[in-house]
Amino acid sequence: MSFPKNFYLGGATAANQYEGGWNEGGRGPAMTDVTTGATKDTPRYGTYRNADGTTGKMSMFGGTLPEGAEYACLDGYFYPNHIGTDFYHHYKEDIALFAQMGFKMFRMSISWPRIYPNGNDKKPNQEGLDFYRSVFEELHKYGIEPLVTISHYDDPLYMEEKLGGWQNRETNGLYEKYCHSIFEEYKDLVKYLRH
Template identity: 45%
Template sequence: MKKNKNYFPQEFLWGGGLAANQCEGAWNIDGKGDSVIDHLTGLTGEYKTIHEMNRGRKFTDKIDEGNFFYPSHEAIDFYHRYEEDLELFAEMGFKALRTSINWTRIFPNGNEPEPNEKGLEFYDRLFNKMLELGIEPVITISHFEMPMYLFKKYGGWRSRELIDFYILSNVKLS
């Protein structure tokens, strides 16, 4: 009897995924603007279920660090630690990493005529490090975020103007 060995093809992209707003931290560093997710509070302490955790979350109009915990502000500090994180990732043999680009790191308010150079430099360093380690970048343009300025001014995705700003920001990036 012949054994059937199933192997993944050599070109299969073993990897993982991150969302910029959930991992980068550095929420107000190097010209990054407020995103909607930067205004979402989290719970401190212990909770038993995901429903219990989400029940206590809310959006705040203004950032109030003294009274609330904002998980995205620090996250895993990938913004400052990406090199060592990617080295560990590569050490595990992963060949692809899906990550998103934080809209407000590139266009702080979402409607700037030119991108934030410090934001572009961060993503250049990040993607170059990935390639140096043999990790293929798989990019998500937006992952559950938008500039707070545009949300307040236009009311979110229901506004055609916001959609136009999103398209324009992607054209400028390419």
């Protein structure tokens, strides 16, 4: 069986689930970085530290951060998004495997806090920009077209904690700045972008 020439066989991932390198290369924390692993009997929780130093956890769906608390990674919890599949350190090997499988397209997302660690930074994080440039160049080396999701549940934690997330209009302006930065940076490497 053969596919038409313009048929894109590929795969898809999300940075917050597979990338790893959660605190490397200048990347700032995201909500998923303070989200615990789950089992069939235990849901995922967001973990936090209160102003008095005590710690706690809350439901990821409908939970409310206590007043004065800050999200935090705590001892004794497993945070699966910290490692993912470690694409951050192994993307060249992974992309070579994609090519062996016949991928013609790879849908991936960019980690917003890897580009703007806090979301409101004056300039983008150059290490983050360089990382994704290297990923896109590696994909093209194997004839794989990147299809990039701008944001996939991977917003800078600062915006959730200090701005209240998307309920604050300032977040919209920060998102616009982030989009402009990646559009400009990767205009020569990425044809397909989506939100």
